[in-house]
Amino acid sequence: MNTETSYALTRPAYVDQSHLVVTDLPLVSSFYQSMLGLKVIEKSASGDVLGVDGAPLLALTTGKDVRIAPRNAAGLFHTAFLMPNRTELARWLRHAAHNNVALDGASDHLVSEAIYLSDPEGNGIEIYADRPHEQWKFHPDGQVEMATRRLDLQSLYNSAPDDTWNGMADSTAIGHIHLQVGDIPEADAFYRDVLGLRLMARYPGASFFATGDYHHHVAANIWNSAGAGARAEGMTGLSDYALRFNDKAALDNAIAKLDELEIRSEKRNSGVFLHDPWGIGLTLSA
Numbered sequence: 001m002n003t004e005t006s007y008a009l010t011r012p013a014y015v016d017q018s019h020l021v022v023t024d025l026p027l028v029s030s031f032y033q034s035m036l037g038l039k040v041i042e043k044s045a046s047g048d049v050l051g052v053d054g055a056p057l058l059a060l061t062t063g064k065d066v067r068i069a070p071r072n073a074a075g076l077f078h079t080a081f082l083m084p085n086r087t088e089l090a091r092w093l094r095h096a097a098h099n100n101v102a103l104d105g106a107s108d109h110l111v112s113e114a115i116y117l118s119d120p121e122g123n124g125i126e127i128y129a130d131r132p133h134e135q136w137k138f139h140p141d142g143q144v145e146m147a148t149r150r151l152d153l154q155s156l157y158n159s160a161p162d163d164t165w166n167g168m169a170d171s172t173a174i175g176h177i178h179l180q181v182g183d184i185p186e187a188d189a190f191y192r193d194v195l196g197l198r199l200m201a202r203y204p205g206a207s208f209f210a211t212g213d214y215h216h217h218v219a220a221n222i223w224n225s226a227g228a229g230a231r232a233e234g235m236t237g238l239s240d241y242a243l244r245f246n247d248k249a250a251l252d253n254a255i256a257k258l259d260e261l262e263i264r265s266e267k268r269n270s271g272v273f274l275h276d277p278w279g280i281g282l283t284l285s286a
Contacts (some may be wrong), residue, residue: 082175114246
């Protein structure tokens, strides 16, 4: 079993957990357990916390005032689960194929190989494996070379070992989170200029941000959501997520910037909780 920490998680900051609000908790939770192979770590009347090897990755909650977010609302584009290696990605694909999991697409991004799908309530999911960091190409300005090419699913499937699938590998993590936002310059101003993430790539209508030369820890696009305002209370989809800092100085800088710009935040569970310009919750912690 590969327990090596993925490159994405060794950077100055990385995405730690994601929290979705759903209308049908048993349905959505059982999907993440059976189709993605996450395990229940904690269960309460209002929600489930799912993860791998005792490490929480995804919180699902519901409530009586939950209402379905329109497709063009700001929020989640996808939560991206990072496999420790290509073999685990192939093993998951084999499991998905044998269980008729409907896929939304698959792409070779040069830096990674990615498979896309949605949960029963339409929350986007990416399952991916990074290529070795030393194979990535960087432009002179420090941005990383990424593309969207067709992924050869058959060849990936053929590379899977012929063994039983016992759920997500222990060192699976959330490698990145991709958001729907209302405006790209505003996303750049918040994620780059306030939080201190670096702009690693641009697509038409999207920015990709990271720390420590990762391809992206957070992405933001306006493909479905141009002009979207702040999320309303109790909307389904992404309630909040967590950015964990390995580099205390980077965390202190981000918190100082929040104070300087008078962006509202509060201390919560050994971290600082705030909302981005679209009302998506975010916890910064060391």
